Amino acid sequence: MRILLVEDDAETADYVARGLEEAGHVVDRAADGQDGLFLATGGGHDVMVVDRMLPKLDGLSMVRAARAAGIATPVIFLTARAGVGDRVEGLDAGGDDYLAKPFAFAELLARINALARRPPLQQQVTVLRVGDLEMDLIRRTVIRAGRRIDLQPREFRLLEYLMRREGQVVTRTMLLEGVWDFHFDPKTSVVETHVSRLRVKVDKGFGRELIHTVRGAGYVIRADG
Amino acid sequence: MRILLVEDDAETADYVARGLEEAGHVVDRAADGQDGLFLATGGGHDVMVVDRMLPKLDGLSMVRAARAAGIATPVIFLTARAGVGDRVEGLDAGGDDYLAKPFAFAELLARINALARRPPLQQQVTVLRVGDLEMDLIRRTVIRAGRRIDLQPREFRLLEYLMRREGQVVTRTMLLEGVWDFHFDPKTSVVETHVSRLRVKVDKGFGRELIHTVRGAGYVIRADG
DNA sequence: CCTCGACCAGCAGGATCCTCACGGTGCCTC
DNA sequence: GAGGCACCGTGAGGATCCTGCTGGTCGAGG
Numbered sequence: 001m002r003i004l005l006v007e008d009d010a011e012t013a014d015y016v017a018r019g020l021e022e023a024g025h026v027v028d029r030a031a032d033g034q035d036g037l038f039l040a041t042g043g044g045h046d047v048m049v050v051d052r053m054l055p056k057l058d059g060l061s062m063v064r065a066a067r068a069a070g071i072a073t074p075v076i077f078l079t080a081r082a083g084v085g086d087r088v089e090g091l092d093a094g095g096d097d098y099l100a101k102p103f104a105f106a107e108l109l110a111r112i113n114a115l116a117r118r119p120p121l122q123q124q125v126t127v128l129r130v131g132d133l134e135m136d137l138i139r140r141t142v143i144r145a146g147r148r149i150d151l152q153p154r155e156f157r158l159l160e161y162l163m164r165r166e167g168q169v170v171t172r173t174m175l176l177e178g179v180w181d182f183h184f185d186p187k188t189s190v191v192e193t194h195v196s197r198l199r200v201k202v203d204k205g206f207g208r209e210l211i212h213t214v215r216g217a218g219y220v221i222r223a224d225g
Numbered sequence: 226m227r228i229l230l231v232e233d234d235a236e237t238a239d240y241v242a243r244g245l246e247e248a249g250h251v252v253d254r255a256a257d258g259q260d261g262l263f264l265a266t267g268g269g270h271d272v273m274v275v276d277r278m279l280p281k282l283d284g285l286s287m288v289r290a291a292r293a294a295g296i297a298t299p300v301i302f303l304t305a306r307a308g309v310g311d312r313v314e315g316l317d318a319g320g321d322d323y324l325a326k327p328f329a330f331a332e333l334l335a336r337i338n339a340l341a342r343r344p345p346l347q348q349q350v351t352v353l354r355v356g357d358l359e360m361d362l363i364r365r366t367v368i369r370a371g372r373r374i375d376l377q378p379r380e381f382r383l384l385e386y387l388m389r390r391e392g393q394v395v396t397r398t399m400l401l402e403g404v405w406d407f408h409f410d411p412k413t414s415v416v417e418t419h420v421s422r423l424r425v426k427v428d429k430g431f432g433r434e435l436i437h438t439v440r441g442a443g444y445v446i447r448a449d450g
Numbered sequence: 451c452c453t454c455g456a457c458c459a460g461c462a463g464g465a466t467c468c469t470c471a472c473g474g475t476g477c478c479t480c
Numbered sequence: 481g482a483g484g485c486a487c488c489g490t491g492a493g494g495a496t497c498c499t500g501c502t503g504g505t506c507g508a509g510g
Binding site for chain 1: 456458
């Protein structure tokens with residue numbers, strides 16, 4: 001999930017961004033309302049987390065402007081003030097939720113999930129399965145045929161990306177964007193290298209291969225054939 | 226607080242869920258007894274609010290099944306019928322409280338708060354075990370392979386947090402919130418320092434290690450490799 | 451048989467993590 | 481209230497390990 005974080009306090013921003021990234025999300029950051037609005041209008045975010053008090057352009061105005069520009073992305077406001085009046089103001093401006101500082105990160109995460117219209121925690125997909133390969137997203141473990149497989153962070157993201165698109169050919173460009181956050185061509189064989197490493201761990205010694213190369217196109221993960 | 230709401234009538238469910246969320250709780254929802262039971266057995270709820278009449282599996286049976294599965298979470302039943310006989314039935318099944326529809330939301334909230342403050346009647350977990358490591362929460366003692374281990378308060382909380390999530394990777398952010406009550410990034414190596422100290426006491430000299438670091442993610446406690 | 455894409459071993463740089471010594475804080479004792 | 485002690489957070493320095501790149505090799509497809 002791609003989340004836009006607009007927060008001027010560096011400490012809070014770092015904390016939130018770190019937590020979100022640990023939870024597997026991609027975070028775009030802005031330190032003031034002007035930059036925030038710019039990024040927001042770029043679109044492509046699933047949720048925005050916006051501080052009310054911001055330099056240059058306050059959070060309320062930023063969200064109003066974004067809404068006026070046709071951006072419908074759900075918004076959660078962060079604020080030091082927690083009065084009812086503020087809450088109404090925030091919701092009026094097009095905010096969807098509201099969180100008073102200081103807040104527990106776990107709560108923010110729960111609200112983000114709620115807003116993104118994802119089913120609540122217990123119901124989300126937490127286990128991906130392709131053939132006899134199994135990935136538990138919460139425990140962060142991968143098991144094939146009963147044997148645990150240890151993966152590096154990047155390998156884990158790569159495998160997750162593939163497994164979420166079982167049977168679908170995934171292009172290099174998709175991988176570079178979704179797994180590496182590269183929005184350009186590195187002109188190296190990063191992807192191939194990691195697919196190779198992944199194969200050694202996931203496919204080698206298990207007989208049937210799951211990761212297949214589609215020449216000229218990309219890769220697929222698939223249980224059959 | 227995390228609340229499980231099991232209610233098939235969408236209107237009532239929306240109403241209750243919204244109210245609870247506004248009161249600062251996190252709400253997990255299910256529309257029938259089967260889903261409800263599934264979520265309930267996932268654990269982690271402080272209170273369950275359950276309708277008596279549910280599709281697939283009625284509320285009473287659901288709670289009985291949950292109790293049988295070792296779930297001690299307090300339950301409040303919602304019901305259209307308000308007879309004394311029903312009340313007894315509900316309490317017999319393992320319900321803790323009872324509310325007849327239509328009800329005032331404020332009353333539900335009050336009862337939830339009352340229930341959550343009460344220590345659950347069933348025997349709660351007082352001993353955590355991971356491999357040959359054993360933590361007694363009441364005596365505040367830790368024993369591994371028959372040898373007693375003395376831990377400092379913070380070390381104890383840290384180990385407890387890990388053990389309660391055996392096999393699950395715990396991020397630094399989770400630890401900072403759950404063990405330190407920090408809602409910001411201290412930008413120091415507090416966590417690492419304490420994990421290090423904990424390891425010396427818990428793992429050193431016991432051969433097999435229980436606390437593992439997952440680079441780029443966090444830590445896990447696990448008995449096997 | 452030639453060409454181009456794919457594969458992968460090896461390596462260096464850098465990010466992450468571990469450990470340790472130090473000092474601050476709060477509590478207890480006298 | 482001074483002194484001592486236990487506990488904990490800080491930050492530096494070093495160890496470890498991940499990761500992206502290079503370049504040689506392989507093999508499919510034409």
